[in-house]
Amino acid sequence: MIKKSLIGLSAGEIAGLIGPAGFDATLAVSIANGIYKKGTTDFELLKNVPKKLKDLLREDYSSGIFPPVASELSADGTIKYLFRTSDGRLFESVFIPDNKRNTVCVSTQSGCRMGCSFCVTAGYGFHGNLSAGEIVNQVISIPAAGKVTHVVLMGMGEPMDNIDNVMKACSILTSEWGLALSPRNITVSTVGITPGIIKFLGSSECNLALSLFSPFLEERRTMIPAEIKYPVISIIKMLRDYPVKKKRRISLAYVMIKDLNDTDRHLEELITLVKNTSIRVNLLPYHAAVNDQKRSSAPERMMFFKHSMIISGISASIRQSRGADISAACGLLAAGMK
Numbered sequence: 001m002i003k004k005s006l007i008g009l010s011a012g013e014i015a016g017l018i019g020p021a022g023f024d025a026t027l028a029v030s031i032a033n034g035i036y037k038k039g040t041t042d043f044e045l046l047k048n049v050p051k052k053l054k055d056l057l058r059e060d061y062s063s064g065i066f067p068p069v070a071s072e073l074s075a076d077g078t079i080k081y082l083f084r085t086s087d088g089r090l091f092e093s094v095f096i097p098d099n100k101r102n103t104v105c106v107s108t109q110s111g112c113r114m115g116c117s118f119c120v121t122a123g124y125g126f127h128g129n130l131s132a133g134e135i136v137n138q139v140i141s142i143p144a145a146g147k148v149t150h151v152v153l154m155g156m157g158e159p160m161d162n163i164d165n166v167m168k169a170c171s172i173l174t175s176e177w178g179l180a181l182s183p184r185n186i187t188v189s190t191v192g193i194t195p196g197i198i199k200f201l202g203s204s205e206c207n208l209a210l211s212l213f214s215p216f217l218e219e220r221r222t223m224i225p226a227e228i229k230y231p232v233i234s235i236i237k238m239l240r241d242y243p244v245k246k247k248r249r250i251s252l253a254y255v256m257i258k259d260l261n262d263t264d265r266h267l268e269e270l271i272t273l274v275k276n277t278s279i280r281v282n283l284l285p286y287h288a289a290v291n292d293q294k295r296s297s298a299p300e301r302m303m304f305f306k307h308s309m310i311i312s313g314i315s316a317s318i319r320q321s322r323g324a325d326i327s328a329a330c331g332l333l334a335a336g337m338k
Contacts, residue, residue, distance in 0.1 A: 007137055044058075073326070074324075078322045079095045081142060089128050109162055110127035148181075152209075159190055170188070191226045192211070194235060194238075210235065262297040283302050303318070
């Protein structure tokens with residue numbers, strides 16, 4: 001008999017499973033705490049749970065937590081993990097330690113179907129959505145799980161293309177019965193899938209990052225096919241007008257490529273696009289894959305972009321590259337996967 005996995009379920013859903021057997025809903029919180037906060041795989045180790053309930057859990061359920069099948073350590077301390085689902089789908093996540101801030105970059109799909117030409121994952125193809133449990137598992141199954149302070153849904157896949165599972169994963173990450181992380185410490189990235197963004201903004205307090213690439217729509221369309229159906233100008237207008245909830249951060253991710261989107265013309269248009277809004281701009285270095293002739297903008301050019309936006313009243317920063325030597329940096333996940 002295949003046992004039902006508990007990872008990915010809310011405390012309320014667990015209560016619905018154990019309630020017919022006469023167990024109180026408060027015990028569901030103890031079970032959820034054990035799974036999400038402790039990564040418990042042996043029900044015998046659950047605290048404040050009676051033996052009869054532990055016996056029931058062992059008979060009919062499993063935690064559903066599964067470890068990575070491989071890992072790779074970067075010279076800068078970043079660790080990339082490879083996971084395989086029970087039906088064989090592969091995906092990667094990245095643990096990024098940084099003093100007191102420890103971030104896990106998780107995948108929401110095995111591969112991706114967005115087809116963005118500057119992202120290596122697109123070349124791997126699309127192999128399916130990850131469940132809420134498979135998303136959360138990337139945080140709680142790694143050795144440093146207890147040290148995680150931030151989660152970014154910026155790995156393989158387009159989160160808004162798997163919005164229901166992403167929303168449920170965010171709920172588990174932020175709920176008191178789950179990992180109890182602050183919504184301000186969770187960021188969901190997107191290339192701009194409007195229906196998913198609307199649902200996310202209305203139902204979540206987590207941060208949102210929109211990948212821009214170029215402020216010129218004809219250029220963006222050639223690199224990000226989603227632009228054809230979901231124009232980024234309309235999305236930015238929606239973000240500009242949307243009421244900010246509890247200090248939620250809305251940002252634009254701008255990957256800088258030498259001579260392609262780092263000209264003065266691009267800078268001027270980017271400033272025009274974002275000025276007089278609360279949207280933050282994160283500048284990212286481009287990470288070239290094997291046989292890729294494109295190169296990242298020079299650090300000096302990136303600093304010039306940042307300085308120019310700051311003096312224009314725009315919040316801007318440069319994101320430090322991590323894990324590039326193991327293909328763990330932004331845009332490189334799935335490199336070498338088959």
